[in-house]
Amino acid sequence: xxxxxxxxxxxRTAAFTLSLRAGVEDEPLEKSGLASMVCEMxxxxxGHHSSRDLVAAQDNLGMDRNSGASTATVSFGAxxxxxxxDQALRLYxxxxxxxxxxxxxxxxxxxxxxxxxxxxxxxxxxxxxxxxRELHYGPRLGRGNQGTMDSLAxxxxxxxxxxxxxxxxxxxxxxxxxxxxxxxxxxxxxGEAFGDWKSNAVEAPPEPEGVATYEHLPADSSQTHIxxxxxNIPYGHPDYFAMRAGIGILSDGMSSRLFDRVREKRGxxxxxxxxxxSLKNAGxxxxxAGTTPQRAQETLDVTLQEIQNLADDLEQSELDxxxxxxxxxxxxxxxxxxxxxxxxxxxxxxxxxxMPTEELSRIIESLTLEQVRxxxxxxxxxxxxxxxxxxxxxxxxMETSATSR
Numbered sequence: 001x002x003x004x005x006x007x008x009x010x011x012r013t014a015a016f017t018l019s020l021r022a023g024v025e026d027e028p029l030e031k032s033g034l035a036s037m038v039c040e041m042x043x044x045x046x047g048h049h050s051s052r053d054l055v056a057a058q059d060n061l062g063m064d065r066n067s068g069a070s071t072a073t074v075s076f077g078a079x080x081x082x083x084x085x086d087q088a089l090r091l092y093x094x095x096x097x098x099x100x101x102x103x104x105x106x107x108x109x110x111x112x113x114x115x116x117x118x119x120x121x122x123x124x125x126x127x128x129x130x131x132x133r134e135l136h137y138g139p140r141l142g143r144g145n146q147g148t149m150d151s152l153a154x155x156x157x158x159x160x161x162x163x164x165x166x167x168x169x170x171x172x173x174x175x176x177x178x179x180x181x182x183x184x185x186x187x188x189x190x191g192e193a194f195g196d197w198k199s200n201a202v203e204a205p206p207e208p209e210g211v212a213t214y215e216h217l218p219a220d221s222s223q224t225h226i227x228x229x230x231x232n233i234p235y236g237h238p239d240y241f242a243m244r245a246g247i248g249i250l251s252d253g254m255s256s257r258l259f260d261r262v263r264e265k266r267g268x269x270x271x272x273x274x275x276x277x278s279l280k281n282a283g284x285x286x287x288x289a290g291t292t293p294q295r296a297q298e299t300l301d302v303t304l305q306e307i308q309n310l311a312d313d314l315e316q317s318e319l320d321x322x323x324x325x326x327x328x329x330x331x332x333x334x335x336x337x338x339x340x341x342x343x344x345x346x347x348x349x350x351x352x353x354x355m356p357t358e359e360l361s362r363i364i365e366s367l368t369l370e371q372v373r374x375x376x377x378x379x380x381x382x383x384x385x386x387x388x389x390x391x392x393x394x395x396x397x398m399e400t401s402a403t404s405r
Contacts, residue, residue, distance in 0.1 A: 012081065
């Protein structure tokens with residue numbers, strides 16, 4: 001287990017993030033949703049606590065907690081008053097090391113996950129974004145953590161036990177702590193709680209399998225929902241921040257190009273955005289626009305045109321505004337123990353080290369308009385994955401091919 005601790009003595013809180021290599025990419029393809037199911041089941045009683053007692057203990061410690069499965073990891077996080085940290089850490093050692101995995105609660109967990117899945121399927125924005133992610137990364141790295149109705153229905157208590165046995169261990173895990181803590185004391189507490197935990201080997205992540213394509217999902221709707229993605233570099237690549245600055249100029253804030261030129265000046269859509277996403281060995285830019293069927297084609301055309309032509313008319317003022325926004329977010333992170341714990345975990349997973357906020361600030365400040373322009377001129381977006389949902393399909397760029405279902 002990698003352990004990273006950052007004391008923040010000016011705060012009254014402490015927070016931790018515990019990430020295990022037990023994510024969606026480790027599920028058998030026919031058992032989609034298993035990682036999330038196990039994440040739910042380990043929290044239904046652990047150690048000397050029943051499911052109800054565990055919730056009460058967390059509440060009594062004042063814990064603001066979260067958990068979930070992502071592509072590569074399953075994560076458990078919590079923030080709490082600093083004086084509750086030691087007890088909270090021991091609770092989560094029980095959760096990941098000594099869960100009850102009660103078979104009689106599998107049905108309740110399944111029903112909860114099915115309800116969440118229905119909510120996603122009933123929400124067009126989430127539906128197209130989920131599908132474009134599958135197309136972008138391929139069936140193993142790109143599928144969502146919710147599974148399908150059929151796969152959830154087929155999961156058994158034995159599946160849960162086997163996945164837990166094979167993937168919940170110290171190998172490849174990351175535990176980050178931030179807030180009003182003493183680093184030496186925290187290391188001792190972690191050693192007591194996790195020091196004798198088994199450590200198994202971790203497999204290398206699979207390669208992405210996405211391809212450029214267009215898919216239309218017919219729907220009798222008064223709106224058209226457009227999702228798009230294209231390949232890009234992951235966090236940790238030397239050119240990442242030059243790339244990220246370009247996406248920020250496109251879509252960070254109400255003064256960004258997509259918001260201003262597509263939504264405000266042309267009135268083509270009610271929302272439009274783009275953002276970066278990174279896996280360990282792959283990355284992408286994902287975007288969304290919501291509009292009317294009558295304006296959908298123009299919305300798609302203008303949005304892709306703005307992305308393609310980004311490097312042609314960059315202005316220093318745009319880069320300066322983006323830098324201010326990033327610096328502001330770094331300042332706010334210093335006021336949140338949970339945000340810093342999460343950043344430490346992400347940095348270590350992607351970079352193999354923690355990036356101090358001072359270092360990140362220097363990188364952002366030193367970035368020049370020429371670096372941003374050069375990156376986007378030599379890495380023109382292409383190989384689009386596009387998904388639309390609405391009454392009619394759209395015409396897409398030449399490098400994609402149309403299908404519908």
